[in-house]
Amino acid sequence: MQTTGPHHNHDRAPNASSQQPSAGHEKLPGIRHVIAVGSGKGGVGKSTVSVNLAFALQQLGGRIGLVDADVLGPSIPVMLGLSTGQPPALAADQKIIPADRHGLKAISMGMLTGDDEPAILRGPMVSKYLQMFIGSVQWGHLDYLIIDLPPGTGDTQLTLAQSVPLSGAVIVTTPQDVSLKIARRGLRMFETVHVSILGIIENMSTFTCPHCGKGTDVFRRGGGERLSRQLGVPFLGAIPLDADIVTGGDEGRPIVLEKPTSFAAQAYVAIATELAGRLQGLPTTVLKPFAWTWETNEGEPAWVESAVRPTGSQTTPVGFRRRDARTLSVLWEDGHRDDFDVRDLRLACPCARCVEEMSGRPLLDPKSVLPDVAPRTITSGGNYAITFGWNDGHSTGIYSFKHLRALAERDAAKVVEDV
Ligand code: ADP
Numbered sequence: 001m002q003t004t005g006p007h008h009n010h011d012r013a014p015n016a017s018s019q020q021p022s023a024g025h026e027k028l029p030g031i032r033h034v035i036a037v038g039s040g041k042g043g044v045g046k047s048t049v050s051v052n053l054a055f056a057l058q059q060l061g062g063r064i065g066l067v068d069a070d071v072l073g074p075s076i077p078v079m080l081g082l083s084t085g086q087p088p089a090l091a092a093d094q095k096i097i098p099a100d101r102h103g104l105k106a107i108s109m110g111m112l113t114g115d116d117e118p119a120i121l122r123g124p125m126v127s128k129y130l131q132m133f134i135g136s137v138q139w140g141h142l143d144y145l146i147i148d149l150p151p152g153t154g155d156t157q158l159t160l161a162q163s164v165p166l167s168g169a170v171i172v173t174t175p176q177d178v179s180l181k182i183a184r185r186g187l188r189m190f191e192t193v194h195v196s197i198l199g200i201i202e203n204m205s206t207f208t209c210p211h212c213g214k215g216t217d218v219f220r221r222g223g224g225e226r227l228s229r230q231l232g233v234p235f236l237g238a239i240p241l242d243a244d245i246v247t248g249g250d251e252g253r254p255i256v257l258e259k260p261t262s263f264a265a266q267a268y269v270a271i272a273t274e275l276a277g278r279l280q281g282l283p284t285t286v287l288k289p290f291a292w293t294w295e296t297n298e299g300e301p302a303w304v305e306s307a308v309r310p311t312g313s314q315t316t317p318v319g320f321r322r323r324d325a326r327t328l329s330v331l332w333e334d335g336h337r338d339d340f341d342v343r344d345l346r347l348a349c350p351c352a353r354c355v356e357e358m359s360g361r362p363l364l365d366p367k368s369v370l371p372d373v374a375p376r377t378i379t380s381g382g383n384y385a386i387t388f389g390w391n392d393g394h395s396t397g398i399y400s401f402k403h404l405r406a407l408a409e410r411d412a413a414k415v416v417e418d419v
Contacts, residue, residue, distance in 0.1 A: 028134065031065070031142045033167040033279050035198065036160075038190070040182025042151035045203040046172045047075045048249050049239065050148035052265075053170075054104055055256040056272035062143035065098065067133045068108030069160055070150040071126050077110035081252020084110050095138040102257060105142070107133050126150075127159040134164055144279075153182075153189040161193050167279060168198035170236065173227065175202055180227050187231055191381050191398075194289045198278055199236035200228045201271060230350065230357060232385055232400020234278060237271040240264050287317065287380065294375040297322050301380070308335045315401045320386075325374065330404060338408040346373045346390055348407050349397035 028034060037053070039046040047070070054064045068076035077084045080101045088111055089097045098105040109129065130147075139145065147164065149157055161169070169190045173183035183200065190197055202225065228235035239245075242264040248255040256265045290301040303319030312318075312333030319331035328340045347366055349355075354364040370392060377389040385400040 028145070028165060031139060031145050033143065034134075034145045034147065034164055035275075035279075036147045036149050036164070036166050036169040036190075036195070037172060038149040038153075038157065038161075038169055038186050039151050039172045040153055040184075040186040042073075044151075044172050044174050045239070045245075046151060047079060047148050048245060048254075049170075049172050049201055049203060049268075050146050051076065051079045051249075051254050052245075052256045052268040053272055053275070054144075054146050055102070055254055056265075056268040057144050057146075057276060058102075058104060059256070059260075059269060060272055060276055062276070063141060064104050065137075065139045065142045065145040066104060066106040067130070067145065067147045068106070068110065069130050069133070069147050071109040071129050072150060074108045074110035076106060076108045076148060079249045079252060079254060080104070080106055082106065082108070082111060087112055091138045093138070095136055096132075098137050098139065105137075105139060107137050127163050130160050131163055153185045158189060158193060161190060161195050166195050168196040170198050170201060170275065172201050172203050174204045183227060184231070187233065191385075194380075196384055197231075197233040198275060199234035200225075201236050202238040204241040205238035226357065230352070230355075231398055232350070232403050234274075236274050236278075237267060239267045239271070287320070289380045290320075290378075291380075292320070292378045294322060294378060295325075303331060305331065307333060309333065310335070315405050317401055317404075320378070328375075328378070330408075332405065336408075338404075340404075340408070342374050343369065343371065344411070345375075345388070345399070345407075346392070346394070348399075348403075349388075349394065350399065350403055351394075351396040353394075353396060 037046055037050045047068075050066060054066045058064045066076065068074045070076075076082070080099070082099050082101065088099065088107070091097050096107065098107045099111060100106075134145070134147075147160075147166075149160055171183050171186050171190075173180055187197055225235045225238075240263055242255070242262070244259055244262060245255050245264055247253075248258050255262060256268050259265055287301050287304070290299055292299040292301060300322065301320040303321050305319070307318040308331070312335065314332060314334050314336070316333040317330050318333050319329075321329040321331075323329045323339055326342050328342060328345065330338045330340065332338070346369055347364065349364065354362070356363055373390060373392050375388045376391050379387050379389070381387050381398055384402075385398045386404075387395065387398055389395045
């Protein structure tokens, strides 16, 4: 397999400057980060996660807003104990004054229509409402605006994801396989609109017995973590199955506020910490989304040596280049350059057809891969991965930047061993 192998170039690229690419500029005036919380289907606890995550981020010192984008089935008013059916007041500048619950600012369709009058809206109206909820609400200065998306991965969600300048999306899933399959669909949806995935949260994980403290995996566990590993997206953490979460939600007293020392509340805070950390260090890749035809080099991405800096990330590429017909070069923000033989990349495909999901056992027989296999297309996937359309018809692998960098490190180590 090791023919040319990746050459690890440890020299700093010339023109390395310490100038940082403009990090974390505000996408909406006054709001630092807009985070969508999505799920492949309803009932996985997405809204519960949105509410508790909002309060957990608040505990870390953030100013938080929450948009209930589930205009057809709003559940946030109940979870926050907000009065419904009373149109919110307007400020002097005609902006809507959001509800305030323990310092958390929130807006929901339920506040306008009341509980028992589900809004009947079609897709385009849904997205108009969402835009109003974000643009015409007096949010003031916020560190995080959380958007609780409607469940599912249909057109409505796509429009919503596109109509707001998101910092990224969080996917909530339960440990069951069906749910994971659906979560995967959610991930793909965000990828197609170039929204980066901030991570996966596994909800209703281990049940901790309130009497004996022993943990039981009611719905199995580890699915979210496995999914994130396979797709190369971060795993943000797991929330236990806990009856107090249900009562807290039904009574408008979220567990993070109500029982801050409980295991579940602490799990939310741990996830918030992880998420905040990721957002602060979010790789602001200088590369624009690309769809690149390998043979003609049409649509070739940029190669930005000026973005290289000594403290740069090891897993943020700042350049891709077709070095020759068989070699893909990657320039990383920390100044390393890796030259990948394209057949080696095909052999390293991480998809479920090439690698067994549970054990990580390779399923692809190297002998079945033609010597002249090459990409037809290389496409950016969000800002964390690239995907290949290969000339042998294969195209299901998502090569996360982490996976690519690990491949390079592994093969560099192998070259040293061989010598
Ligand atoms: P979704 O927004 O995905 O439709 P909800 O947040 O409305 O889901 O939650 C669905 C139900 O599951 C609610 O009754 C909620 O209280 C309950 N629930 C959510 N998370 C948990 C958990 N970790 N443990 C126990 N029940 C939970």
